[in-house]
Amino acid sequence: MSVEIPHPQRATKIVATLGDVSSTPDMLGKLVTAGVNVFRLNFSHGTREEQGARIDAIRALEAKTGTPSCILADLQGPKFRVGKVADETIVKNGDRITFDLKTDMGNASIVGLPHAEIFKAMYPGARLLMDDGKLVFKVVSVDTQSFDAEVVVGGPLKSRKGVNLPDIIL
Structure with a gap:
């Protein structure tokens, strides 16, 4: 018995991580033409609706071209993360910022930390590192639902970035 395989199978996978620019139907088509056969969706970023739209676009491309694609869902692990932050927020060395348990939308002076x-x-005196250590803060004062910190190493403050607490045992 012979089975016809409509598409050549290969053991090697070529993975492309999708973002805002790479998720358009035109770009998805170019990626498939270039050999991409796995699309990675980073669920640490974007909304459920945005990720759903990306999945729909990939499946529509499959139907149109007949070329199968895999979807790799990169789920955020058990990591502390800050909440949403307004676009283009920059913190500078020496600035003061409040980390707050209940803030929904952060900015350069306050950011949500829902933990x-x-x-x-x-x-x-405790340190707080954000975005894989790119931003460093030193805690100045603490309350039950917020704490103030000084920026030791500044830079772009972005939504949903990971938080490390090297001086804290949880």
Whole structure:
């Protein structure tokens, strides 16, 4: 019995991570033409609706071209993250910023940190690192639902970036 395989199978996968620019139907088509057969969606960024639209676009391209594609869903792990932050927010060395348990939309002076366990363990002098250590803060004062910190190493403050607490045991 012979089975006809409509598309050549290959063991090697070529993965492309999708973002805002690479998710257009035109760009998806170019990526498939270039050999991409796995599309990675980073669920740490974007909304559920945005990711759903990307999946729909990939499946529509499959139907149109007859070329199968895999979808790799990169799910955020058990990581502390800040909340949403307004676009193009920059913090500079020496600035003061408040980390708050209940803030929905952050900016250069306040950012949401929706993890109550952090506030229970936080103390003045502790360090907070964000975005894989690109931003560094030193805690100045602590309250039950917020704490103030000084920016030690500044830069772009972005939504949903990871938080590390090297001086805190949780």
